[in-house]
Amino acid sequence: MSVDSVPDSKPGKKKQKSRKSQLRVVFDTNALYVAPNSLGSASDLVRSEIVVLISESRYPDLEILWYLPEVVRHERQYQMQTEALKLRPAITKVERLLDHNLALTDQVLLDRVRAKIDEKEGELGLQEIKLDHTKVDWPRVVQASVYRRPPFDPGEKEKGFRDALIAESFLQLLEVSPKTPSVCRLVFVTNDQLLSEAVRERIAGLANASVLSGIEELKGLINSVVSNVAEDFIALLKPKAAKMFFVSSDDKDALYYKGEVGEQIRNRFKVQLEAKPEGATFRKNGTWYISAPNFSRKEGRRVFWASRVEVEVEAGNVVKAGQGQYPQIGLTTTLSQLAAPKPQEATGLAKYIDELANPPSFNVGSSWKDLLSQWADSPDTKVVTHKGKDVFEVLWSAEVTMAKDLKKGAVEDIKHVGLGCQAVV
Numbered sequence: 001m002s003v004d005s006v007p008d009s010k011p012g013k014k015k016q017k018s019r020k021s022q023l024r025v026v027f028d029t030n031a032l033y034v035a036p037n038s039l040g041s042a043s044d045l046v047r048s049e050i051v052v053l054i055s056e057s058r059y060p061d062l063e064i065l066w067y068l069p070e071v072v073r074h075e076r077q078y079q080m081q082t083e084a085l086k087l088r089p090a091i092t093k094v095e096r097l098l099d100h101n102l103a104l105t106d107q108v109l110l111d112r113v114r115a116k117i118d119e120k121e122g123e124l125g126l127q128e129i130k131l132d133h134t135k136v137d138w139p140r141v142v143q144a145s146v147y148r149r150p151p152f153d154p155g156e157k158e159k160g161f162r163d164a165l166i167a168e169s170f171l172q173l174l175e176v177s178p179k180t181p182s183v184c185r186l187v188f189v190t191n192d193q194l195l196s197e198a199v200r201e202r203i204a205g206l207a208n209a210s211v212l213s214g215i216e217e218l219k220g221l222i223n224s225v226v227s228n229v230a231e232d233f234i235a236l237l238k239p240k241a242a243k244m245f246f247v248s249s250d251d252k253d254a255l256y257y258k259g260e261v262g263e264q265i266r267n268r269f270k271v272q273l274e275a276k277p278e279g280a281t282f283r284k285n286g287t288w289y290i291s292a293p294n295f296s297r298k299e300g301r302r303v304f305w306a307s308r309v310e311v312e313v314e315a316g317n318v319v320k321a322g323q324g325q326y327p328q329i330g331l332t333t334t335l336s337q338l339a340a341p342k343p344q345e346a347t348g349l350a351k352y353i354d355e356l357a358n359p360p361s362f363n364v365g366s367s368w369k370d371l372l373s374q375w376a377d378s379p380d381t382k383v384v385t386h387k388g389k390d391v392f393e394v395l396w397s398a399e400v401t402m403a404k405d406l407k408k409g410a411v412e413d414i415k416h417v418g419l420g421c422q423a424v425v
Helices: 048-056 070-085 086-099 107-123 138-146 161-173 193-203 215-228 233-243 259-266 270-274 335-339 345-354 367-376
Strands: 021-027 062-069 126-129 186-188 207-213 283-288 294-299 302-319 381-400 406-423
Touching: 021 126, 021 161, 021 215, 048 186, 048 215, 048 406, 062 070, 062 161, 062 215, 062 335, 070 107, 070 161, 086 207, 107 126, 107 302, 126 161, 126 283, 138 161, 161 186, 186 215, 193 207, 207 215, 215 233, 215 294, 233 294, 233 302, 233 381, 259 270, 259 406, 283 381
Parallel strands: 021 062, 021 186, 062 126, 186 207
Antiparallel strands: 283 302, 294 302, 302 381, 381 406
């Protein structure tokens, strides 16, 4: 890691202390905390993985500054305030029960959410990027919107205005930051493809700015900087590391299979693989995905990597037989008609049943009692309410040869990063 120092050539003058290089990290809305189907806490401003990363990123030769565009902060504030206002009916009931005014007005709830977010920003050292509207090229934004250019969605709804403001916020911070990469670098962390494309187009050719797709890439960059390892060296080894760890399910010589990573995860993290989101009564694990490795550190000739394993998750509730809604039969329908309906009289009921997603097979000529019995005996139905991924991180290492190849791969450790699910809309 190169650090600038400014020597003073005058006799008797001491050299000035070397200053730390800076890394300025800007997060998109994907950094925000998401509490599916529950209120969560206003203090959960960003995801727990980012909180851990910030708390652990203290280095003697590198100063990391963390930023949220103002638009991103207010997006989270809006989410939390919306959830807080949903508590109003419950608070009103408590006040009536106690015959006491709790003084929790709508404005008080909104103010408390704002205060807690301010407090959390201070704790984490997150700085807000205040967008200077006078410096935004609004005709450019309008043209991008009209012609559906990134970050605007090519669909009919023209989604992307907030993303455009986030991009402008990052670019304004870039404009006032030092231009020498050894002094200051800026990275924009987002997994939004259109937003990434828009920002990359604007920073093309700049050596001090880049776009990263997620926290894993950010960790890899930080590790390469603090380990004093050249980025081109990491870039050379990364595809070789990817090939060594996992290629496909057909290549059993990969470290993923030799190190029995899948078996280790299933055995060591059985409880985590069965954990369900709040409010869900069942969970189903689907496809496992293995991401490209990211650099962790270098010790002598041995290079350490982190590879993520993500398990697709669906969760929800089981609707027991007989607990769902019965067929809605009009009030003019009589029990005698149901007891022995003619084909033309049963058309409405038959049509209703046919339109169900998984209709039980009813005999429309049965009596009303038989109809209810058949409905109750229908199989249980699983309703998916949450979808997401359960994330694990595999730390492994390999030795670098003189020809800059990798050999002697070994699994060092596996840890559970966390379950991330969102409610199905």
